[in-house]
Amino acid sequence: MDIQIAVEADGWEDETALEALATRVLGAAETHLATREGQPFPQQGTEVSLVFADDEMIREINAEWRDKDKPTNVLSFPAFPVTPGKMPGPMLGDIIIARETVEREAVELDKTFEDHLTHLMVHGFLHLFGYDHMEVNDAEKMEALETRILAELGLSDPYAGQDPI
Numbered sequence: 001m002d003i004q005i006a007v008e009a010d011g012w013e014d015e016t017a018l019e020a021l022a023t024r025v026l027g028a029a030e031t032h033l034a035t036r037e038g039q040p041f042p043q044q045g046t047e048v049s050l051v052f053a054d055d056e057m058i059r060e061i062n063a064e065w066r067d068k069d070k071p072t073n074v075l076s077f078p079a080f081p082v083t084p085g086k087m088p089g090p091m092l093g094d095i096i097i098a099r100e101t102v103e104r105e106a107v108e109l110d111k112t113f114e115d116h117l118t119h120l121m122v123h124g125f126l127h128l129f130g131y132d133h134m135e136v137n138d139a140e141k142m143e144a145l146e147t148r149i150l151a152e153l154g155l156s157d158p159y160a161g162q163d164p165i
Contacts, residue, residue, distance in 0.1 A: 007052045008053050040087045
């Protein structure tokens with residue numbers, strides 16, 4: 001997988017550290033999807049773009065594309081519509097993450113910034129494959145898949161004790 005990194009806001013780690021984290025996290029998610037979930041991948045490989053933003057940037061994008069004029073933690077934009085388990089194109093899409101929201105949520109959840117960021121990378125990556133959490137049944141599937149991937153990365157269940165979102 002080719003991961004393109006863009007750091008568009010202050011306060012993030014240096015690009016090399018973010019690329020190393022993204023390679024580890026998204027690589028684990030890709031391996032899990034392929035080997036445990038039967039997700040096919042193009043033979044020529046895939047590309048994903050990760051944008052490390054701030055609350056203001058993600059608020060503007062959220063307002064423009066989702067009519068929600070507020071910041072959020074992560075947004076995902078698949079390059080092409082994909083259904084879970086179906087072959088994606090070589091360009092998976094874009095994942096945009098807002099630093100201030102990740103920091104605030106990590107404190108609220110009593111997690112490290114890196115652990116919460118890892119969760120949001122996995123969450124955003126799954127959206128690129130057509131997973132979502134709009135309906136309870138879909139949320140249960142997506143959250144269970146996130147939990148399995150995060151467990152392989154040594155992280156605990158981020159949804160323990162919560163109803164599906």
